[in-house]
Amino acid sequence: MYTLYPGRFSRRRFLRGITLAGTAGLLGWYPTRAATEPPPETTRIRLVRIPSICQAPQYVAEELLHGEGFTEVQHLRKEGTADIETALASGEADLNGHFAAPLLLRLEAGDPIVILAGLHVGCFELFGTDRIQTIRDLKGKTVAVPALDSSRFVFLASIAAYVGLDVRKDIHFVAYPGPESVRLLSEGKIDAYLGFPPEPQEMREQQIGHVVISSTVDRPWSQYFCCMLAGNREFVRTNPVATKRALRAILKAADFCASEPQQSAQFMVEQGYTKRYDHALQVMKALPYQWREYSAEDTLRFYALRLHEVGMLKSTPQKLLAEGTDWRFFNELKKELKG
Numbered sequence: 001m002y003t004l005y006p007g008r009f010s011r012r013r014f015l016r017g018i019t020l021a022g023t024a025g026l027l028g029w030y031p032t033r034a035a036t037e038p039p040p041e042t043t044r045i046r047l048v049r050i051p052s053i054c055q056a057p058q059y060v061a062e063e064l065l066h067g068e069g070f071t072e073v074q075h076l077r078k079e080g081t082a083d084i085e086t087a088l089a090s091g092e093a094d095l096n097g098h099f100a101a102p103l104l105l106r107l108e109a110g111d112p113i114v115i116l117a118g119l120h121v122g123c124f125e126l127f128g129t130d131r132i133q134t135i136r137d138l139k140g141k142t143v144a145v146p147a148l149d150s151s152r153f154v155f156l157a158s159i160a161a162y163v164g165l166d167v168r169k170d171i172h173f174v175a176y177p178g179p180e181s182v183r184l185l186s187e188g189k190i191d192a193y194l195g196f197p198p199e200p201q202e203m204r205e206q207q208i209g210h211v212v213i214s215s216t217v218d219r220p221w222s223q224y225f226c227c228m229l230a231g232n233r234e235f236v237r238t239n240p241v242a243t244k245r246a247l248r249a250i251l252k253a254a255d256f257c258a259s260e261p262q263q264s265a266q267f268m269v270e271q272g273y274t275k276r277y278d279h280a281l282q283v284m285k286a287l288p289y290q291w292r293e294y295s296a297e298d299t300l301r302f303y304a305l306r307l308h309e310v311g312m313l314k315s316t317p318q319k320l321l322a323e324g325t326d327w328r329f330f331n332e333l334k335k336e337l338k339g
Contacts, residue, residue: 040069040242048084048096049075049273053197053283054123054227055097059273060264061253068245081151088113094235095246097227099151101158101303107324108315112233117247117330118225118296119254121288122216124155125200127185127209128192135163135213139170141191144181148173152194158306159213159221167310185209201279216286224299225291236326244329251291251333258289292334297321 045065047058058075065073076093078084085102087093089111097119106113132138138160145152157167165171176184178199184190186208195203203209215221229247236243257264261284268280288294304317313320 037245038241040245041239042242043070044072044074045070045242045246046074046076046092046094048087048093049077050079050081050083052081052123053268053274053280054120054287056257056264056268056273056280056284057119057250057254057289058097059271060256060267061249064249064252065246068249070242070246082147085111085113088230088232091232091234093232094239095229095231095243095250097229097250099155100225100228100299101154101307102151103228103230104300104304104307104313104320104324105154107320108313113230113324114233114236115228115230115296115300115325116236116243116327117229117251117333118291118294118299119227119229119250119289120291121222121224121226121294122214123196123226123283123287124152124194124215124221125196126156126159126192126194126212126214127200127203128212129185129188129209132192132212135159136165137212138192139165140172142172142174143192143194144174144176144184144190145194146178146181147175152196154307154312155215156194157310157312158303161306161309162220182208197283198274198276198279201276201282216288220302222288223294224302225294225296228296228299240329244332247329248333248337251337254289254291255337257284257287261285292337296327296330297325300325 049055049059062073076087078087081099081102084093084096084098085106088096088098089106103113103115128137132141143156145156147153153173156171160167160171174190178195181190181193182199182203185193186206192212193209200211213221215226229250231243261281264284265277265280268274269277274280300321301317304313304320307313
């Protein structure tokens, strides 16, 4: 049985809460700043929706995006994280959050994507059987991922490189959908599985495996952004005002997720983004949505070096940063939205 959220939650109640927070200047939300800017060049913004609670700021931001002048806010339904980079590169999506490491791979491949900001730390958790107590124990073991080009595979490549393992030689990967991987782990037929919300919450509840590493709390992963905001390069080039306004809405929403986890979790359930209030609340309370406190540039350098070590990247961090990032809006918003 699903754990129900306390009391009926309405869009009106959510808007009242987020508006009062903004009116009071809580967390540096000053709506008058946006009023002095030109209107967005386009009133349509397209984001990607995947089955992941950690994308909460994008969902919570919908009404804030309307307040920034976007009359049409589209959430394109996709199956997994790999669909995000494809949608951004093709121009099907305008902006979206995505794991830093695969964004670097797409930049080197020449995809027209530009990284704009950091969003939050953590969300990946590696679950293993009793045979896996440390990352080094993955050597010679079988690990499941949804696909061999998925964000999870790339993350595992980076953590393997950090402890001296070669993900292509030392670990046996198999590709299964998430539910199948969880079942195989529970039966001891695989050794480890990397999950992200709501899978870790479900696995802990069902006592399947144990957490070997959490990018939310374990160093060095917890010192860098996991999810970063990126945009289609042409969209950002032709719509700079719209880009800044959209980023402001999503970063404000991240602040709201951090300061009001109960309301954010209830909103996610009420609007159909997830079914379990208790799982959503766990994620809202656990994930560091303090986007001001981490370095976006250091994040990309860190992952670029790890991926270079395993031969997945040839470009230097300096080249990728120079050609694939645009921090103008992020730096302006850090000053504007002072915590």
